[in-house]
Amino acid sequence: xxxxxxxxxRVARLRAQIPEAGFPRGVGVASATTFALLLLIAAFTAxxxxxxxxxxxxxxxxxxxxxxxxxxxxxxxTTAGIAQSVAxxxxxxxxxxQVAAGSGVFDTADDDAxxxxxxxxxxxxxxxxxxxxxxxxxxxxxxxxVPVETLRGVAVTNxxxxxxxxxxxTPLVLTALPLTGTRAGKLLVVxxxxxxIGGELAEGTQxxxxxxxxxxxxxxxxxxxxxxxxxxxxxxxxxTAAAAGQAGVLTGDAEAAGKRAxxxxxxxxxxxxxxxxxxxxVVSFGRSPVDAVPVRWPGLIPAAAxxxxxxxxxxxxxxxxxxxxxRLRTDALAVAAGGLGKPVRxxxxxxxxxxxxxxxxxxxxxxxxxxxxxxxxxxxxxxxIAAVALALLGWSGAVAATLGxxxxxxxxxxxxxxxxxxxxxxxxxxxxxxxxxxxxxSVARLGKGKQPDRLRGMLDQLxxxxxxxxxxxxxxxxxxxxxxxxxxxxxxxxxxxDGEGLRQHNTSGRVPVVYAFTPLPDSKxxxxxxxxxxxxxxxxxxxxxxxxxxxxxxxxxxxTEGYLAFDALTDPALIKSVDAAQAGKDARxxxxxxxxxxxxxxxxxxxxxxxxxxxxxxxxxxxxxxxNTVRSGARVAALLTAVVALMLFAWHxxxxxxxxxxxxxEARRIARGDTxxxxxxxxxxxxxxxxxxxxxxxxxxxxxxDRLGEVRRPVGAATDETVLLxxxxxxxxxx
Numbered sequence: 001x002x003x004x005x006x007x008x009x010r011v012a013r014l015r016a017q018i019p020e021a022g023f024p025r026g027v028g029v030a031s032a033t034t035f036a037l038l039l040l041i042a043a044f045t046a047x048x049x050x051x052x053x054x055x056x057x058x059x060x061x062x063x064x065x066x067x068x069x070x071x072x073x074x075x076x077x078t079t080a081g082i083a084q085s086v087a088x089x090x091x092x093x094x095x096x097x098q099v100a101a102g103s104g105v106f107d108t109a110d111d112d113a114x115x116x117x118x119x120x121x122x123x124x125x126x127x128x129x130x131x132x133x134x135x136x137x138x139x140x141x142x143x144x145x146v147p148v149e150t151l152r153g154v155a156v157t158n159x160x161x162x163x164x165x166x167x168x169x170t171p172l173v174l175t176a177l178p179l180t181g182t183r184a185g186k187l188l189v190v191x192x193x194x195x196x197i198g199g200e201l202a203e204g205t206q207x208x209x210x211x212x213x214x215x216x217x218x219x220x221x222x223x224x225x226x227x228x229x230x231x232x233x234x235x236x237x238x239x240t241a242a243a244a245g246q247a248g249v250l251t252g253d254a255e256a257a258g259k260r261a262x263x264x265x266x267x268x269x270x271x272x273x274x275x276x277x278x279x280x281x282v283v284s285f286g287r288s289p290v291d292a293v294p295v296r297w298p299g300l301i302p303a304a305a306x307x308x309x310x311x312x313x314x315x316x317x318x319x320x321x322x323x324x325x326x327r328l329r330t331d332a333l334a335v336a337a338g339g340l341g342k343p344v345r346x347x348x349x350x351x352x353x354x355x356x357x358x359x360x361x362x363x364x365x366x367x368x369x370x371x372x373x374x375x376x377x378x379x380x381x382x383x384x385i386a387a388v389a390l391a392l393l394g395w396s397g398a399v400a401a402t403l404g405x406x407x408x409x410x411x412x413x414x415x416x417x418x419x420x421x422x423x424x425x426x427x428x429x430x431x432x433x434x435x436x437x438x439x440x441x442s443v444a445r446l447g448k449g450k451q452p453d454r455l456r457g458m459l460d461q462l463x464x465x466x467x468x469x470x471x472x473x474x475x476x477x478x479x480x481x482x483x484x485x486x487x488x489x490x491x492x493x494x495x496x497x498d499g500e501g502l503r504q505h506n507t508s509g510r511v512p513v514v515y516a517f518t519p520l521p522d523s524k525x526x527x528x529x530x531x532x533x534x535x536x537x538x539x540x541x542x543x544x545x546x547x548x549x550x551x552x553x554x555x556x557x558x559x560t561e562g563y564l565a566f567d568a569l570t571d572p573a574l575i576k577s578v579d580a581a582q583a584g585k586d587a588r589x590x591x592x593x594x595x596x597x598x599x600x601x602x603x604x605x606x607x608x609x610x611x612x613x614x615x616x617x618x619x620x621x622x623x624x625x626x627x628n629t630v631r632s633g634a635r636v637a638a639l640l641t642a643v644v645a646l647m648l649f650a651w652h653x654x655x656x657x658x659x660x661x662x663x664x665x666e667a668r669r670i671a672r673g674d675t676x677x678x679x680x681x682x683x684x685x686x687x688x689x690x691x692x693x694x695x696x697x698x699x700x701x702x703x704x705x706d707r708l709g710e711v712r713r714p715v716g717a718a719t720d721e722t723v724l725l726x727x728x729x730x731x732x733x734x735x
Contacts, residue, residue: 038310049299081542085196102457111140212279242281332693358667392645403634408627459485545618
């Protein structure tokens with residue numbers, strides 16, 4: 001005897017015929033995924049938004065305190081700037097020799113006459129000598145004795161620079177040039193003082209010039225006691241690392257008294273355009289206050305609030321969106337499997353209510369019963385999703401507006417370090433401008449009594465090797481260009497000033513024109529060199545932040561960032577600092593958003609005629625301060641949460657709400673009696689299962705209840721038009 005199949009088995013069999021794919025499909029995947037992401041963001045907010053850092057609970061040095069990151073970064077920038085200045089000074093004589101080689105000064109066979117001419121031309125050279133490598137003898141000399149013995153055993157095949165220590169005095173630099181022609185096998189050796197290591201230093205700071213074997217060539221600043229073993233160990237480690245071409249910062253432990261820790265920064269001296277390596281490094285030493293790491297966790301409250309929102313949002317989405325859909329899927333499977341005795345459970349969610357009402361009408365029609373009055377919905381799934389997303393966006397906005405905008409406090413030490421860097425950058429620019437004028441004066445002395453066209457070689461060399469000039473040329477008495485090297489002149493034609501010096505040619509236009517000029521001896525012509533403004537700005541980089549050079553009218557001449565030429569300063573803080581610097585007063589201040597420092601370019605000399613001021617602003621947000629870490633973390637957390645909120649809304653809307661509405665429209669059409677079009681399940685998830693059940697009910701309403709409990713796949717595409725064929729009744733004759 002055949003027994004009827006239990007209803008549960010029929011539902012299970014039908015369920016097995018309708019596949020549902022796994023992640024990322026499914027109406028509950030979006031809420032679960034966003035909930036997990038919000039938990040991760042909450043953990044990030046709680047741990048990272050801390051003035052002590054996320055590892056402060058396990059690191060003892062953080063609990064005891066440490067030197068701030070901004071102090072160490074400032075020391076590193078200062079040390080790198082000093083190393084750059086030393087490298088420039090070390091190669092200055094090499095550039096002079098390259099220019100002199102194009103003047104014909106080496107054509108004379110008299111060594112003494114050669115040295116006399118060079119000595120009169122380059123008055124900053126300490127000593128000059130002609131040295132025979134084969135016999136190791138000095139053939140001619142001028143000025144101070146040149147320690148040529150340091151070159152013995154050295155293969156000098158091109159321009160070579162070597163430092164020489166002088167106990168108790170500034171180190172020397174030996175620049176050796178192999179001679180050619182009748183002097184082949186001989187060297188011209190020039191000794192110059194090594195500059196760039198002096199200048200203003202922060203209180204208690206020492207700067208060392210160290211050789212590759214660790215020997216101290218020169219020191220400047222406060223002495224470091226030989227008995228201070230921790231400091232000496234840091235200095236030794238820094239010297240070893242710098243000798244290997246590395247740059248960085250080392251920090252020691254804080255002293256028991258005073259709460260100051262040793263900080264050692266190091267950088268190699270890397271000259272360019274000469275043979276070999278100087279084998280020098282700049283190592284700076286100082287003690288900085290140890291900042292006690294504050295035990296503040298401002299991210300705990302926002303993290304707790306986000307956790308509450310995540311839990312509430314997850315529960316709301318599961319109860320108001322996911323659960324009704326899954327409940328509808330269960331009831332729809334029961335009806336589609338032939339279980340018509342149990343009514344479909346209604347829902348108060350509008351998108352689900354449309355389907356529950358329609359499926360209930362199918363059930364009643366198949367049972368030939370009158371459907372009960374439907375339940376009126378009062379809430380939309382889209383509204384629930386939007387409310388959760390808006391709550392998360394509100395959290396993001398609140399965190400960004402509070403912790404994301406807080407201002408960090410800057411210590412006096414940090415402001416002082418910033419001012420020292422600006423002063424050193426101004427000094428570097430002043431020396432570059434002055435050295436440019438000196439180069440022109442040297443060329444003018446070498447070209448004494450020569451026609452302008454005989455200066456071609458020197459001008460080409462000066463414009464090619466000395467990148468400080470964009471153009472070098474000879475101008476006649478009326479200011480017209482007679483002979484030019486480098487790029488085209490930007491100076492307007494016109495008579496040049498009398499004498500020699502530095503000038504700013506214009507106060508408006510596309511490009512600032514700054515030039516050095518000096519008269520040619522025994523001639524009415526003038527030698528002019530126009531400075532390369534971008535290179536001038538590059539010299540200011542070690543100051544940190546945005547550095548500008550402004551003229552007497554506070555118009556921008558050079559800028560380390562993008563700018564318009566002669567653009568006037570508008571920031572009141574910058575204007576105040578420039579006014580103070582022009583008046584010779586202290587020009588360092590801290591605003592709510594930046595450190596500002598200004599320094600007059602020169603008080604005397606040729607550069608003083610420019611009346612320039614170097615002004616720099618370092619955004620506080622770029623400093624390595626604890627509060628800045630909190631602010632950056634808050635902005636990251638706010639941004640991530642906003643992205644998750646938008647993803648939550650878009651994912652639910654595209655994967656849940658829109659497909660649910662589409663199936664609801666089809667189900668409502670069928671409930672009204674239009675059963676002609678096939679309902680295609682476009683998704684392999686709970687909504688796709690509901691769509692398949694609606695299609696089974698449509699077939700049952702059209703062909704009878706026998707169609708329940710089985711999935712019959714339609715032939716064709718979803719876009720094909722469906723035509724319902726009418727049943728044909730045959731007469732008794734079979735016609």
